[in-house]
Amino acid sequence: METFIILSLSGISIWLGWRLYRLREGITSLTEAIQSDPLPSIRKIDADIYQRRLKALSAVALNTVAEATLTRDSERRKREFLETLLNEIKDPIFILDSNREIRFLNESARQLFPSDQPYMARAFIDVCRDHRVFDTLVLADEVGAKVSDNIVLRKAEPGTGRMQEINLLVEAEPLVFHGSNSDPDRGSWVLLRDVTNELETEQIRQDFVANASHELRTPLSIINGYLESMDDPDTDLNQELYRRAVRTMKKHGERIARIIEDMLMISKLENADNLLNHEPFSLRDSAEEMVSQLMPIIDEKHARVSIKSDPVNGDWILVGDRFYWDQIFFNLIENALKQNPEPGLNIKIRFRENKGRYLISICDDGIGIPSADVPLVFKRFYRVEKHHATIKTAGTGLGLSIVKRAIEAHHGTVNLESEPGVKTEFVISVPATKVPTGSPHLD
Numbered sequence: 001m002e003t004f005i006i007l008s009l010s011g012i013s014i015w016l017g018w019r020l021y022r023l024r025e026g027i028t029s030l031t032e033a034i035q036s037d038p039l040p041s042i043r044k045i046d047a048d049i050y051q052r053r054l055k056a057l058s059a060v061a062l063n064t065v066a067e068a069t070l071t072r073d074s075e076r077r078k079r080e081f082l083e084t085l086l087n088e089i090k091d092p093i094f095i096l097d098s099n100r101e102i103r104f105l106n107e108s109a110r111q112l113f114p115s116d117q118p119y120m121a122r123a124f125i126d127v128c129r130d131h132r133v134f135d136t137l138v139l140a141d142e143v144g145a146k147v148s149d150n151i152v153l154r155k156a157e158p159g160t161g162r163m164q165e166i167n168l169l170v171e172a173e174p175l176v177f178h179g180s181n182s183d184p185d186r187g188s189w190v191l192l193r194d195v196t197n198e199l200e201t202e203q204i205r206q207d208f209v210a211n212a213s214h215e216l217r218t219p220l221s222i223i224n225g226y227l228e229s230m231d232d233p234d235t236d237l238n239q240e241l242y243r244r245a246v247r248t249m250k251k252h253g254e255r256i257a258r259i260i261e262d263m264l265m266i267s268k269l270e271n272a273d274n275l276l277n278h279e280p281f282s283l284r285d286s287a288e289e290m291v292s293q294l295m296p297i298i299d300e301k302h303a304r305v306s307i308k309s310d311p312v313n314g315d316w317i318l319v320g321d322r323f324y325w326d327q328i329f330f331n332l333i334e335n336a337l338k339q340n341p342e343p344g345l346n347i348k349i350r351f352r353e354n355k356g357r358y359l360i361s362i363c364d365d366g367i368g369i370p371s372a373d374v375p376l377v378f379k380r381f382y383r384v385e386k387h388h389a390t391i392k393t394a395g396t397g398l399g400l401s402i403v404k405r406a407i408e409a410h411h412g413t414v415n416l417e418s419e420p421g422v423k424t425e426f427v428i429s430v431p432a433t434k435v436p437t438g439s440p441h442l443d
Contacts, residue, residue: 090108092111092113096189096190100137101123102120105119136171144174149169150195152165152166168193172189173189204379207380219253219255220256223253265398266401269402277323279319279321281320282316283316283360287349290329293330298337301337303347314353316351318358318410328402331399331403336366340366345365346364350363357429357430359429360427360429361425364424364425366424368420368421378403413428413429413430415427
């Protein structure tokens with residue numbers, strides 16, 4: 001009897017131990033399955049676990065984890081989509097929580113405020129480090145609405161490290177995050193828009209209107225003054241004084257006509273992409289023809305103009321608008337002649353080719369341009385005349401503006417280098433055009 005009891009207890013112990021072992025194995029397999037990515041199917045779990053209650057637990061656990069995984073993946077895809085969309089926006093954007101700590105920022109924000117430290121969960125003021133931006137955010141929270149402010153931010157240029165000033169429009173507004181719970185989270189968003197180019201464009205427009213009005217008002221006042229004095233029945237218009245007045249009015253009338261013509265040309269060049277004629281022509285022929293047209297002034301000033309090219313036999317063909325290139329060469333050569341009243345001026349025009357671009361330099365050995373004026377010479381109506389008191393012929397101040405815009409319309413650039421008393425050199429760089437020899441367009 002005792003032997004039977006012992007054997008029975010041993011059998012029960014072995015059976016319970018085996019069941020415990022299988023249960024532990026099943027729980028281990030279920031744990032590994034829940035932690036795996038992607039989740040295995042229920043059938044695969046059933047092959048290893050055949051306890052009825054553990055099977056049910058496995059099914060419920062896997063279904064719950066699968067639903068949570070689907071929800072997580074869906075939220076992740078939405079977040080990735082929104083992040084991609086916001087990263088495409090060129091304006092820096094920050095999304096902050098109620099503690100004004102960063103929950104999201106786009107790539108433009110990272111570039112505006114670079115940092116070696118992680119951005120997420122950092123205080124916004126630690127990243128922007130500008131109390132004016134932070135004050136705008138605080139004001140938006142206080143009034144509970146969108147507010148904006150304009151600031152000037154000093155920022156180092158990438159690569160050079162030089163400081164530059166950029167004008168920013170700072171916008172901030174409170175934000176509510178609607179989550180799954182009944183109590184939504186609150187935060188705010190901040191957007192910083194670079195309006196430097198817009199302000200510069202508006203300033204250029206205002207300066208242009210003011211300068212154009214001044215340039216036109218002066219000769220018109222002179223003409224009207226002479227006409228008023230001549231509008232008298234007893235006036236003898238054959239007097240030398242009035243004949244001289246007629247010549248003066250004619251000169252100022254021509255000046256008004258040239259100002260208007262130059263203004264119209266600049267206006268056309270602003271939309272030159274669809275107005276340019278794209279035909280092959282020789283740049284050297286254009287330069288030589290303009291030198292020929294200016295030959296009376298060249299002879300009068302006893303100046304010398306030379307044209308050389310490297311290689312000597314280069315065709316210098318460009319597909320573009322010959323009319324505007326005639327204006328480019330004419331204005332640059334005429335500008336050198338007008339700004340240097342002393343005789344004996346040497347003007348050298350050189351053509352070179354480098355890395356698929358034509359390099360054209362127009363250099364003279366005249367009085368030069370002061371370094372303070374060099375960055376301003378391409379602005380409309382700007383004239384370097386402070387040290388040119390002996391010059392009788394005044395230009396419109398639009399010639400170099402036309403030159404710059406016409407070159408840019410041909411996807412080129414123009415740079416100026418000047419040493420007073422030594423040289424003044426304009427260097428034009430424009431993409432070279434290769435046209436096969438014997439092309440019918442050239443004929």
